[in-house]
Amino acid sequence: MNFIISGIQQAGIGVSNVHEAYRWYNRHLGFNVKIFEEAAVAELMLPYTGGKPQKRHAILALNMRGGGGFEIWQYTERIPQGPKQKILPGDLGFYSAVLKTQNIKAAHQYLQLKEIRVSEIFKDNFTSYFYFFDAFGNPFKVMEFAEYFKNTSNPIGGVCGMVVGVSDIERSEKFYRDVLGFAEWKCDENHSRAESDFLSGENIAFRKKILFKPGPQKGPFAPVLGSAFVELWQAEGRKPFRIFDGRQWGDLGFIHWCFDVVGMRELQKHCEKHGHPFTVDGGEGFEMGEAAGHFTYIEGPDGELIEFVETKKIPLVKKIGWYLDLKKRPFGKPLPMWMLRALALNSDKQK
Secondary structure, eight states, X not given: OOOEEEEEEEEEEEOSOHHHHHHHHHHHHOOOEEEEXXXXXXXXXXXXXXXXXXXXXXXXXEOTTSSBEEEEEEESSSOOOOOSSOOOTTOBEEEEEEEEESOHHHHHHHHHHTTOOBOOOEEOSSOEEEEEXXXXXXXXXXEXXXXXXXXXXXXXXXXXXXEXXXXXXXXXXXXXXXXTOOOEEEEEEEOOHHHHHHHHSSOOOEEEEEEEEOXXXXXXXXXXXXXXXXEEEEEOSSOXXXXXXXXXXXXXXXXXXXXXXXXXXXXXXXXXXXXXXXSEEOOTTEEETTEEEEEEEEEOTTSOEEEEEEEEEEEXXXXXXXXXXXXXXXXXXXXXXXXXXXXXXXXXXXX
């Protein structure tokens, strides 16, 4: 193949106050390396922003334990809207971001010391995990997985997957396998009542299936991004609703799931072949704050928004004006480890 889906670049989170949210994720979860911050107009997302450009403020923050970052996104000239009804496990779209840890008990205790309410630690036939809600009502899953990029004082790492509510688990499995490369099966079982009680306060029946894409893949940032999971949840005994029904991309909650890629035009052919053409194409010269690249979107089987980004330029050490130009880099070659570790020099730890 002449393209690479290298790993999870970030999970997009719509918030009502971008700076408050960034401080919370920085202090509590270790997302303290700011890759870019920019206030601008989202002019290219018209299919998902009510047909007109929208002013926004965005921050991309990375966790140096490895995994994807958070793109924290706020409308600045309209009030971002919450879901039309209570979100239940199995409702359609991105339900939860999955964060990784090498020590589930340490991560569990750490969040409790931060006075964050956490679920009990659960175990399926793949690994141990627990849930928590952030200060803005978004659910997160923390999964034990023995992979990290750089040791940090926070036991919680970056994004290693997403929980996606789907209407047909077999159809969605085919999409995530054939289009995005999640080829290895890890788990297929029904929920536990205790899980559902914590997440919704109700005994909501759902089936879950976990698919895996081992890392590191090829690509400049592959050693940082690592492995990736997708967890498909299908509601049982009820009709699920679409989480973003009647709302815009950028409203409150998990707005997209983004993958770092190489070879965007060949990836476009691949997506079209499988019946998922680009619905947004930002072009090759798009700039976002200190970073630049080529971004595109496709829709998953239930309308969930998948973003692809081919990075062209990022700030390596902003304090000294050191920027990394990736346009002439050999196809698929990872950046040197010392260079990737230098991203930590952009750390903006807040107490």
